[in-house]
Amino acid sequence: MPHFPAFINLEGKKVVVVGGGVVAERKIEKLLPFKPSIKVISPAFTAGIEKLRREGRVSIVKRKFMLPDIRDAFMVIVAVDNIKLQKRIYEYCKKRRILCNAVDSPDFCTFIFPALVIRGDIVIGISTSGKVPALSRSLREYVQKALPENLEQVKEKLETMRRNIPKGEERQRLMVKLSRRFLNL
Numbered sequence: 001m002p003h004f005p006a007f008i009n010l011e012g013k014k015v016v017v018v019g020g021g022v023v024a025e026r027k028i029e030k031l032l033p034f035k036p037s038i039k040v041i042s043p044a045f046t047a048g049i050e051k052l053r054r055e056g057r058v059s060i061v062k063r064k065f066m067l068p069d070i071r072d073a074f075m076v077i078v079a080v081d082n083i084k085l086q087k088r089i090y091e092y093c094k095k096r097r098i099l100c101n102a103v104d105s106p107d108f109c110t111f112i113f114p115a116l117v118i119r120g121d122i123v124i125g126i127s128t129s130g131k132v133p134a135l136s137r138s139l140r141e142y143v144q145k146a147l148p149e150n151l152e153q154v155k156e157k158l159e160t161m162r163r164n165i166p167k168g169e170e171r172q173r174l175m176v177k178l179s180r181r182f183l184n185l
């Protein structure tokens with residue numbers, strides 16, 4: 001079944017990452033531009049995660065995970081090669097309505113990571129609803145190639161224009177017309 005893409009404001013939200021390996025590091029890098037408060041719990045960490053800690057961009061707890069670690073989390077990422085633990089965390093999160101992503105098991109995810117293209121405020125997320133992640137990656141590369149270079153500047157211009165015109169039908173028509181013209185549609 002296809003998944004609904006929701007765009008969430010993560011600023012300041014508490015995100016707990018369980019596991020400190022290469023996949024955890026990749027997910028953390030993915031989340032950082034959205035400014036959450038990230039805590040990583042693991043007995044061992046990659047050099048990359050250690051560096052992020054030194055830079056003050058994540059906090060770390062050096063031990064095995066315990067359930068109270070995620071009691072007040074907004075979002076949990078489980079990047080551990082342990083299906084039993086993934087299931088236990090997923091079930092806990094489901095009960096408490098905490099968003100949960102298990103990197104190894106679409107069945108234990110309440111949300112999944114998309115392949116991302118970010119140009120300032122413009123965010124394009126691509127997913128195969130968990131079926132073929134490598135295809136999401138190649139679609140991301142395809143979209144990156146196809147996007148116009150000046151996308152951010154045009155967005156800035158349109159945003160200023162939109163802010164300075166009163167709400168209403170005239171503004172709606174103009175915004176649709178200019179956005180379509182920019183992409184030669």
Ligand SMILES: C[C@@]1(CC(=O)O)C2=NC(=C\c3[nH]c(c(CCC(=O)O)c3CC(=O)O)Cc3[nH]c(c(CC(=O)O)c3CCC(=O)O)/C=C3\N/C(=C\2)[C@@H](CCC(=O)O)[C@]3(C)CC(=O)O)/[C@H]1CCC(=O)O
Nearest residue numbers: 103104112113114115116127128129130132133134136137
């Ligand atoms: C898009 C992207 C975003 C990101 O990671 O942030 C992402 N995976 C990416 C790449 C990638 N992942 C894998 C390969 C190797 C090829 C292969 O195995 O097929 C490659 C290709 C590569 O590395 O180039 C392995 C893999 N991935 C998952 C499993 C478990 C399983 O399927 O059961 C296994 C097997 C592990 C194993 O065998 O041990 C699961 C998930 N991976 C997802 C996201 C979610 C579904 C996304 C969707 O709906 O399409 C989901 C469900 C959960 C999640 O992670 O949220 C990122 C591309 C980013 C980019 O380049 O822009």
Ligand SMILES: NC(=O)c1ccc[n+]([C@@H]2O[C@H](COP(=O)([O-])OP(=O)(O)OC[C@H]3O[C@@H](n4cnc5c(N)ncnc54)[C@H](O)[C@@H]3O)[C@@H](O)[C@H]2O)c1
Nearest residue numbers: 019020021022023024041042043044064065079081103104
């Ligand atoms: N979703 C994806 O895109 C994707 C891609 C490739 C692999 N994977 C899967 O992601 C998982 C993690 O891969 P990896 O390469 O990072 O593995 P890894 O073995 O390098 O990392 C696992 C980490 O979990 C930590 N850990 C182990 N038990 C723990 C516990 N009880 N509490 C807290 N931390 C604990 C380890 O110390 C280690 O840091 C694997 O299961 C792999 O199959 C997912």
